[in-house]
Amino acid sequence: MSGNTERDSQGRGCQARLSLVSFPSFYQQYYPVLVRYLISQAHGTRFAEDVAQETMLAAREKWEDLLTYERPDAWLFKIAIRMLRRWEYKVRQECSYDGDGDGTVGDVGVAAATDDWVNQHVDIVTGIRSLPRRQAEVIALHYLADYTITDTAEILGISAGSAKTHLHRALDHLKRLEGIPAVSASAEMRDAS
Amino acid sequence: MITGEDLIAAAATIGSMPQAALSQRLGQLEEERRRRSGIAAVRQSAELDSLDLDEAAYQLARQHHADGNLAAAARWYRAAAANDYADAALLLGNVLEQLAEKYLTGPSTRASVRDELSLVTEAARWYIEAYGAGHLEAAERVDPMIARHDPNRVRPVPAEPPPHGREPEPAACEDGGLQAVLEESELEAAVRHFRDCVACQQELISHGGLLPTIRPSPPLDSVTALPLGIRHCVISGGCHG
Numbered sequence: 001m002s003g004n005t006e007r008d009s010q011g012r013g014c015q016a017r018l019s020l021v022s023f024p025s026f027y028q029q030y031y032p033v034l035v036r037y038l039i040s041q042a043h044g045t046r047f048a049e050d051v052a053q054e055t056m057l058a059a060r061e062k063w064e065d066l067l068t069y070e071r072p073d074a075w076l077f078k079i080a081i082r083m084l085r086r087w088e089y090k091v092r093q094e095c096s097y098d099g100d101g102d103g104t105v106g107d108v109g110v111a112a113a114t115d116d117w118v119n120q121h122v123d124i125v126t127g128i129r130s131l132p133r134r135q136a137e138v139i140a141l142h143y144l145a146d147y148t149i150t151d152t153a154e155i156l157g158i159s160a161g162s163a164k165t166h167l168h169r170a171l172d173h174l175k176r177l178e179g180i181p182a183v184s185a186s187a188e189m190r191d192a193s
Numbered sequence: 194m195i196t197g198e199d200l201i202a203a204a205a206t207i208g209s210m211p212q213a214a215l216s217q218r219l220g221q222l223e224e225e226r227r228r229r230s231g232i233a234a235v236r237q238s239a240e241l242d243s244l245d246l247d248e249a250a251y252q253l254a255r256q257h258h259a260d261g262n263l264a265a266a267a268r269w270y271r272a273a274a275a276n277d278y279a280d281a282a283l284l285l286g287n288v289l290e291q292l293a294e295k296y297l298t299g300p301s302t303r304a305s306v307r308d309e310l311s312l313v314t315e316a317a318r319w320y321i322e323a324y325g326a327g328h329l330e331a332a333e334r335v336d337p338m339i340a341r342h343d344p345n346r347v348r349p350v351p352a353e354p355p356p357h358g359r360e361p362e363p364a365a366c367e368d369g370g371l372q373a374v375l376e377e378s379e380l381e382a383a384v385r386h387f388r389d390c391v392a393c394q395q396e397l398i399s400h401g402g403l404l405p406t407i408r409p410s411p412p413l414d415s416v417t418a419l420p421l422g423i424r425h426c427v428i429s430g431g432c433h434g
């Protein structure tokens with residue numbers, strides 16, 4: 001288990017409130033995390049970017065209200081996740097279901113071409129995209145967006161116990177992935193070249 | 194393989210993005226905001242509000258589920274699951290399976306078989322949806338459920354038709370029945386009586402829709418008193434010319 005399970009969520013709350021000095025500072029702090037989180041979840045990179053921008057636009061529209069929120073960053077993720085779920089649910093109803101996630105691998109290349117962070121972590125983004133939806137949401141919120149299990153459960157509307165179960169299953173799945181080298185190994189190869 | 198340490202290492206740089214790219218996207222957002230019409234802004238606001246409805250529906254379903262009101266729980270779980278909210282799909286599958294269980298022991302009718310299959314089909318659909326979301330236990334529920342609700346299984350047959358299915362007996366005719374009314378009333382009075390008396394109407398139907406013939410035939414003088422021979426037709430059960 002990672003060390004960030006016990007991270008202080010109050011500290012993250014203070015950090016979020018500091019970013020509320022102005023909307024541009026809030027945007028600059030949270031847009032990169034939000035869009036990369038969504039890229040790791042969505043079926044399509046363009047889809048993820050649209051949802052991220054749409055969510056930020058919603059935040060801009062209700063900026064005055066957001067200033068009064070205890071955790072404006074949690075609100076941001078909650079809205080983005082629900083919006084993405086709705087859009088993707090509609091897509092799943094209209095298209096045949098791609099349960100194993102293989103169809104999303106090629107699209108990661110599109111994201112990697114435009115985003116350096118994705119390019120450096122293609123294996124991780126691909127691995128998370130291959131997970132079932134809820135597992136992908138929990139592991140990315142907990143590890144990539146750095147939320148505690150309690151905050152992750154709150155954002156997703158599930159119990160903390162359920163979030164832990166999804167986290168364990170996701171980690172097991174990622175550890176058993178074959179054909180995707182570990183990040184550390186990839187980094188060594190990059191360093192060597 | 195990917196470990197937790199790999200994920201933590203990736204998270205260390207996830208918040209870094211070139212300033213130029215960030216400024217460009219922020220500029221696009223402000224431009225989009227200026228360009229949006231009032232209707233588009235209202236639509237966006239309504240969509241945001243509707244996101245809260247998923248959570249409200251889910252909480253309402255949990256409350257009904259806890260109270261044992263499975264039909265209401267299914268209704269609200271359905272609303273939440275339709276937008277992939279939390280574990281609503283898994284819980285909906287579970288509630289629908291419970292609703293189908295009551296058909297296992299009850300008497301079998303064509304309607305009950307149809308309702309049972311409908312519930313099982315929908316439960317299986319939501320279990321599959323929940324499995325796709327990552328609830329692995331949902332897949333283990335489908336096969337046993339389908340096996341239990343095999344439409345060809347031996348079912349108990351209903352012992353008797355329900356009592357409320359029978360027509361209530363009409364009140365007896367106050368004038369002594371159809372024959373007595375025809376014998377003792379003028380034609381117009383008999384017709385008025387027949388219009389309101391259910392017992393006489395049923396008696397007529399039991400005669401195949403024909404009025405009973407009064408025997409012996411009336412005396413000649415009373416027959417001649419009939420207006421245009423109509424009474425003869427009525428009383429004898431048919432007109433011969």
